[in-house]
Amino acid sequence: MPIKALTQISTGRNGVGAFVLQCKKMDFHYCDWAGSSKGMNGFIKSLLPKFAASHPQVEFSVSPRPSKHPVIIAQYINGREKAICVRNMEPYEILKKAELLRDASGEKLRKVTKPVQSINESVRGVWSPYHGNGLRV
Amino acid sequence: MKRLRLDRFSGQLLVARPGQCPASTPRSALRSSAVSRCTAVRHQSSQAAYQIPQDDDYYDGTDHVRFPPLEKLPPRATSLPSPPPERALQSAKLAALKARLSLPEKLPLQTLARALVDASADENAQFNNTSLAFVGQSLINYHVAEWLMCRYPRLPMEILYAAMKGYAGPTSLHQVARSWGVEHAAAPGGEVDPGLLQFSLHKPAKAIIGFGSKRAEAHGMKKYKWRHSVSNRVVFDDDFGEVIDPEAHKTELLARADTEYGNEYTRSLAEQAYATCARAVVGALYAHAGREPAKAFVKAHILSRTLDLSRLFSFKKPTRELSMLCAREDFEPPVARLLSETGRLSRTPVFVVGIFSGADKLGEAAAPSLEHARAKASMNALKSWYLYSPGENVRVPSDVLGAEDDRPWEPAYIDMGEIVGR
Numbered sequence: 001m002p003i004k005a006l007t008q009i010s011t012g013r014n015g016v017g018a019f020v021l022q023c024k025k026m027d028f029h030y031c032d033w034a035g036s037s038k039g040m041n042g043f044i045k046s047l048l049p050k051f052a053a054s055h056p057q058v059e060f061s062v063s064p065r066p067s068k069h070p071v072i073i074a075q076y077i078n079g080r081e082k083a084i085c086v087r088n089m090e091p092y093e094i095l096k097k098a099e100l101l102r103d104a105s106g107e108k109l110r111k112v113t114k115p116v117q118s119i120n121e122s123v124r125g126v127w128s129p130y131h132g133n134g135l136r137v
Numbered sequence: 138m139k140r141l142r143l144d145r146f147s148g149q150l151l152v153a154r155p156g157q158c159p160a161s162t163p164r165s166a167l168r169s170s171a172v173s174r175c176t177a178v179r180h181q182s183s184q185a186a187y188q189i190p191q192d193d194d195y196y197d198g199t200d201h202v203r204f205p206p207l208e209k210l211p212p213r214a215t216s217l218p219s220p221p222p223e224r225a226l227q228s229a230k231l232a233a234l235k236a237r238l239s240l241p242e243k244l245p246l247q248t249l250a251r252a253l254v255d256a257s258a259d260e261n262a263q264f265n266n267t268s269l270a271f272v273g274q275s276l277i278n279y280h281v282a283e284w285l286m287c288r289y290p291r292l293p294m295e296i297l298y299a300a301m302k303g304y305a306g307p308t309s310l311h312q313v314a315r316s317w318g319v320e321h322a323a324a325p326g327g328e329v330d331p332g333l334l335q336f337s338l339h340k341p342a343k344a345i346i347g348f349g350s351k352r353a354e355a356h357g358m359k360k361y362k363w364r365h366s367v368s369n370r371v372v373f374d375d376d377f378g379e380v381i382d383p384e385a386h387k388t389e390l391l392a393r394a395d396t397e398y399g400n401e402y403t404r405s406l407a408e409q410a411y412a413t414c415a416r417a418v419v420g421a422l423y424a425h426a427g428r429e430p431a432k433a434f435v436k437a438h439i440l441s442r443t444l445d446l447s448r449l450f451s452f453k454k455p456t457r458e459l460s461m462l463c464a465r466e467d468f469e470p471p472v473a474r475l476l477s478e479t480g481r482l483s484r485t486p487v488f489v490v491g492i493f494s495g496a497d498k499l500g501e502a503a504a505p506s507l508e509h510a511r512a513k514a515s516m517n518a519l520k521s522w523y524l525y526s527p528g529e530n531v532r533v534p535s536d537v538l539g540a541e542d543d544r545p546w547e548p549a550y551i552d553m554g555e556i557v558g559r
Contacts (some may be wrong), residue, residue, distance in 0.1 A: 002295070003296065003451065003452060003458075003555070004295065004451040004453070005290060005295040005296050005450070006301045006448065006451050007299060007364065008444060008445070008448055008449055009303055009304065009308050009444075010304050010439075010442035010443060010444035011442060011443050011444075012312065012316055012438075012443075013441075013442075013443065014316070016259070016441050016442075017240070017436065017437040017440070017441025017442075018238075018437035018438050018441070020238070020316060020317060020318065024237070025233075027330050036466035046303060050169075051344040057233055057236040058233060059229045059230055059233040060229070061229070077316065077318040079219070084362050119443055120443075121445075129479075130476070130477045130479070130489045130503060131477075131489075
């Protein structure tokens with residue numbers, strides 16, 4: 001009559017205990033010649049060093065992509081990547097886009113209809129028709 | 138579960154500290170086994186690396202004018218089985234990983250790089266993560282076990298093993314390492330980025346990273362399902378109560394490692410490598426930063442995960458076990474009573490049955506048949522007995538070692554044990 005044990009694996013929730021930023025790498029691509037990269041070149045010269053220094057947990061790479069529009073590609077821990085084309089944008093607009101990519105979780109965008117999702121057991125319990133005094137109709 | 142013997146295992150880890158020249162290490166010790174691909178003497182610190190003479194006779198036929206190397210590799214890097222330690226300082230991936238895990242400055246990048254080299258990639262124990270993983274495995278299992286024992290003092294041994302495996306088993310630690318954003322290299326070698334986890338699927342490691350002894354009768358236990366009791370498992374088997382499988386590589390599955398997307402054996406090897414890496418990071422943290430940061434790290438990354446312990450139980454005869462429990466604890470014998478029912482003659486009846494011991498209700502459950510409802514109610518009663526907890530923030534023995542908590546230790550609740558069947 002011994003108790004047998006079943007195999008279960010613990011599930012982690014990011015931010016419970018430790019928080020790990022989900023964006024793990026950002027690639028900044030620019031073109032030296034094209035006008036659409038003007039803002040990107042300014043961003044790389046003026047804003048990127050500070051941005052990169054303030055985010056040591058993200059790997060940054062800057063590389064040329066001749067005769068193409070400038071683009072920021074972010075890679076995430078869940079294996080997905082997101083790319084934003086930043087042609088003809090001002091440096092501060094590009095900074096906004098970089099912050100957007102940094103803060104993203106890497107999941108596909110979907111409409112959140114229930115603002116709270118939890119794996120915890122309900123505190124109040126599930127309503128049962130078999131308990132309590134019931135309602136006389 | 139087992140006694141920690143850290144002093145015996147972490148001594149040689151400290152050789153990995155930068156600035157400490159391993160000049161006192163005998164040259165023969167730096168040599169790996171005879172089958173190692175390493176031809177030169179390898180050094181852990183970067184100062185010693187400059188002594189390696191330039192060697193231009195190694196040429197792999199690449200046109201370096203047309204395809205310049207992206208990174209200036211140190212000489213002989215491509216002939217080593219894992220990246221030289223001094224390259225760790227240049228790796229962006231490694232620095233990002235260190236910052237992502239909020240590891241302290243005391244932990245040098247070279248040691249973190251070493252934690253990412255599996256024994257299957259580099260056989261040399263001075264350069265792979267075996268010793269770090271042994272320390273880490275002991276620490277993780279100790280903290281998980283003490284927390285489970287203090288938080289749920291009545292857990293039966295089988296459930297305690299399953300719970301430990303759920304928190305600190307290889308599958309769980311594999312997920313932890315994945316959630317850190319650790320990536321693996323396609324194949325190990327001296328030229329790959331030190332920030333990538335390196336393991337080989339072709340020659341599994343024979344490194345020992347845990348306690349437990351090999352059983353001579355392991356084959357018979359597997360083939361004929363020989364009985365082995367729980368106390369037997371406590372003594373002989375590993376920290377999760379599992380028999381250490383001495384069987385060698387599954388050759389035919391290994392041979393197919395490259396031809397498919399992998400098979401269940403190669404997947405388990407990869408899982409092991411990730412889990413070993415997670416353990417080695419904890420071991421490295423302990424070796425360089427000490428006990429408290431390592432404990433905080435284990436708490437933040439492993440103990441903070443969610444595991445519903447009530448889903449681990451599988452009862453065979455719950456009603457009998459409950460009546461034995463009541464007899465042992467001098468409760469009145471349990472009686473099942475029907476509390477409410479609906480649709481007895483319909484297709485979907487519901488019976489709510491409570492188990493009472495005298496006037497006390499021990500458990501309750503709803504089910505579509507009377508028999509089922511009674512069994513479920515007994516299981517609920519047994520689970521509420523076994524999952525007794527003194528509180529959420531129960532103190533564990535290692536809390537007393539911390540400097541910030543000066544309160545004297547109050548002995549933890551110890552239960553008389555699980556219900557033994559006759």
